[in-house]
Amino acid sequence: MKHGLNARSRLKRASAPARHQFFSVKVSEAKEAGEISGLLERGIGGELLPTLPEMRRRVHSFIKPFIHQSNNPTAVRIDILSLFPQIATAALGESMMKRAQEKGLVEIHSHNLRDWARDKHRTTDDTPYGGGQGMVMKCEPIFAAIEELRTPQSRVILMSPAGSRFDQGTAAEFARDSHLIILCGHYEGLDQRIVEHLVAREISIGDYVLTNGAIAAVVVVDAIVRLIPGVLGDELSAVEESHSSGLLEFPHYTRPVEFRGWRVPDILLSGNHAAIAKWRREKALEKTARVRPDMLNS
Numbered sequence: 500m501k502h503g504l505n506a507r508s509r510l511k512r513a514s515a516p517a518r519h520q521f522f523s524v525k526v527s528e529a530k531e532a533g534e535i536s537g538l539l540e541r542g543i544g545g546e547l548l549p550t551l552p553e554m555r556r557r558v559h560s561f562i563k564p565f566i567h568q569s570n571n572p573t574a575v576r577i578d579i580l581s582l583f584p585q586i587a588t589a590a591l592g593e594s595m596m597k598r599a600q601e602k603g604l605v606e607i608h609s610h611n612l613r614d615w616a617r618d619k620h621r622t623t624d625d626t627p628y629g630g631g632q633g634m635v636m637k638c639e640p641i642f643a644a645i646e647e648l649r650t651p652q653s654r655v656i657l658m659s660p661a662g663s664r665f666d667q668g669t670a671a672e673f674a675r676d677s678h679l680i681i682l683c684g685h686y687e688g689l690d691q692r693i694v695e696h697l698v699a700r701e702i703s704i705g706d707y708v709l710t711n712g713a714i715a716a717v718v719v720v721d722a723i724v725r726l727i728p729g730v731l732g733d734e735l736s737a738v739e740e741s742h743s744s745g746l747l748e749f750p751h752y753t754r755p756v757e758f759r760g761w762r763v764p765d766i767l768l769s770g771n772h773a774a775i776a777k778w779r780r781e782k783a784l785e786k787t788a789r790v791r792p793d794m795l796n797s
Contacts, residue, residue: 575605575606577606577680577723581712583713584713586714595725604728615640615647622637624685633687637690641682642697652676654680654700658703658704659688665702665722681719747786747794749779750786
């Protein structure tokens with residue numbers, strides 16, 4: 500899988516012959532072990548393949564050890580579950596996130612929850628019990644998706660405006676996990692049984708409501724991935740940034756020394772590193788007190 504475009508998305512758009520070829524290639528290791536050869540030969544030998552959800556149920560128990568095998572066993576794996584997987588695929592397939600995946604430091608897979616819906620309409624939501632506006636996301640496809648992807652090392656995170664506030668400390672905590680499953684809400688929310696029985700943490704990126712949780716998930720994944728060792732070119736960059744020290748970041752300047760009459764502060768040109776460090780801390784304190792005094796009070 501490359502840059503978040505997962506195999507399920509490709510398979511869904513494939514023709515029936517291409518689906519046959521996909522399964523014969525992807526489970527070749529398992530076939531050699533003699534575990535599912537009969538099942539695959541019966542499916543490929545003339546009869547029509549079952550629907551994608553039914554096929555998943557039939558073969559999942561056999562191929563799970565193979566499909567979750569990472570190309571790089573040390574890479575952090577992040578699975579994003581949403582109704583709009585291309586939001587995450589597009590945003591996380593550029594710039595630093597793209598390079599981190601190419602270097603094998605992280606694997607990001609964006610999945611469509613409808614791939615785990617078992618009815619012909621691929622339904623993922625229904626009306627709320629007790630009445631009210633909007634639709635509620637159903638248990639069945641979400642439980643099926645997470646139970647397929649989850650390992651003993653997984654942490655399941657729900658993006659929710661009702662969650663605890665995401666900050667740099669939380670990003671650093673999640674960056675130490677080997678596998679994250681990020682569940683993105685939509686509509687009026689999720690059936691509470693999902694939250695109670697699957698979710699380890701509910702996370703919010705702010706006191707406002709977005710169209711869907713996939714947008715918030717992109718923010719969270721970006722903040723996490725850049726803290727994984729090796730992702731940033733300069734490892735000190737993450738330490739010196741806003742919030743990492745409990746303060747907002749100090750101001751930066753670059754060439755030219757003077758632009759439209761505005762000069763770079765002389766202290767930054769002095770070469771006195773101790774004095775520069777002192778100036779930068781003073782400026783960070785000054786900006787934090789002006790813009791985010793709550794950070795100093797906490």
